[in-house]
Amino acid sequence: MGWCVLAIIDYGLGNVRSVLNALEHIGAKASITRDAAVLKSADGLILPGVGAFGAGMSRLRQYGLADLITRMVGEGRPLLGICLGFQMLMRSSTEDGETEGLHLMPHPVVRLPVEARLPHYGWSQVISESREKAPALMKGLEGDWFYFVHSYGVVRPQAPMVGGITRYDGCELLALVEHGNVFGTQFHPEKSGEAGLEMLRNFVDLVR
Numbered sequence: 001m002g003w004c005v006l007a008i009i010d011y012g013l014g015n016v017r018s019v020l021n022a023l024e025h026i027g028a029k030a031s032i033t034r035d036a037a038v039l040k041s042a043d044g045l046i047l048p049g050v051g052a053f054g055a056g057m058s059r060l061r062q063y064g065l066a067d068l069i070t071r072m073v074g075e076g077r078p079l080l081g082i083c084l085g086f087q088m089l090m091r092s093s094t095e096d097g098e099t100e101g102l103h104l105m106p107h108p109v110v111r112l113p114v115e116a117r118l119p120h121y122g123w124s125q126v127i128s129e130s131r132e133k134a135p136a137l138m139k140g141l142e143g144d145w146f147y148f149v150h151s152y153g154v155v156r157p158q159a160p161m162v163g164g165i166t167r168y169d170g171c172e173l174l175a176l177v178e179h180g181n182v183f184g185t186q187f188h189p190e191k192s193g194e195a196g197l198e199m200l201r202n203f204v205d206l207v208r
Contacts, residue, residue, distance in 0.1 A: 004207045006030040009044035009069070011059040014049040014084060015190070019107050022190035026197055028204050044207035045069065045077060048190075049084025053093035053109060053152065056084050058102065070102060078207045079104075079179045086177075086184035087152065104182050107154045116169035118151040126164040126175045126187070133162055135178050137185070137202050144174070144195040146187035153186055169206065182188050 008016050008030055016032045023030040023046075030046075033039060047069065049056050058065040073079050081089045092099045093109035101109070112118060123145045128134045134142065148166070154174035156165050164176035166187075177184045180193060183203060189196035 002106065003029060004043040005041070005202065006046055006207065008032045008038050008042045008046045008048060008203070009039065009065060009085075010034045011056065011063055011065055013051045013056055013059055015188075016048055018190045019046060019082065022197060023204075026201050026204070027175075028200070033164050034065060034187055036064070036068055039068060040072065042059050042077070044203070045072065045173055046081045046082065047079060047085035047088065048082040049088065050149075051084055053084065053087055053101070054087050054097070060088070060102075062175045064103060065113040070104070073104060073182060076181055078203070079183065080203050081182075081184040083150065083186060083188055084192070087154075089177075089182060089184050090154060093152060105177060105179060105184070107157055109152050109154055111152055112150075112168065112171065112173065113155065114169035114171050115169045118152070119149050120153075120168045120173075121149050122147065122167065124166040124175070124187070125150050128166050129156070129163045135162055135164055135176055136206055137176060137178065137183055137199050139166055139202050141195055141198060141202075146185070146192040146196060148175075148187045150186060159168060
């Protein structure tokens with residue numbers, strides 16, 4: 001297998017250093033950047049994030065990253081969104097009013113429709129949505145547990161999809177999604193122990 005270079009998109013929100021540390025731990029070559037030339041030269045992109053959807057999208061647009069991400073995905077570059085980054089892949093969010101996302105996935109992000117406390121915080125099990133085509137990111141990880149922190153998310157869509165789901169207070173939530181060269185995890189693989197590191201290895205293998 002050949003080498004690949006990953007770019008962690010720095011838009012001023014999120015735990016970019018934790019993602020970098022996890023990637024370096026598995027031997028991947030990565031950098032934290034918002035420089036367009038560096039991003040364009042990368043083999044794969046990672047969009048992490050912690051915080052509010054509206055602020056995240058505002059920062060992406062402020063730095064000219066939203067259009068660049070969309071264009072690079074259209075050219076076939078693999079992209080992994082994590083937590084807020086996962087949510088911003090979607091069509092829109094109701095957090096702080098209706099806000100448009102990157103429209104790389106058709107699903108809306110909503111406040112989790114549960115009676116339990118929010119945020120959904122801690123470790124939850126992730127299982128494949130479909131037994132016929134398991135997600136590539138979940139290779140060897142079916143039924144493993146991952147670390148979540150979120151109050152908004154995607155309720156499991158009814159349309160056919162390739163992804164993983166988790167359950168919280170009886171509600172099925174989209175925990176992981178794959179569509180072409182776009183990948184996303186609502187949970188934090190970089191904070192999910194060995195299972196999370198293995199998932200990042202799976203993404204690196206997909207980029208190569």
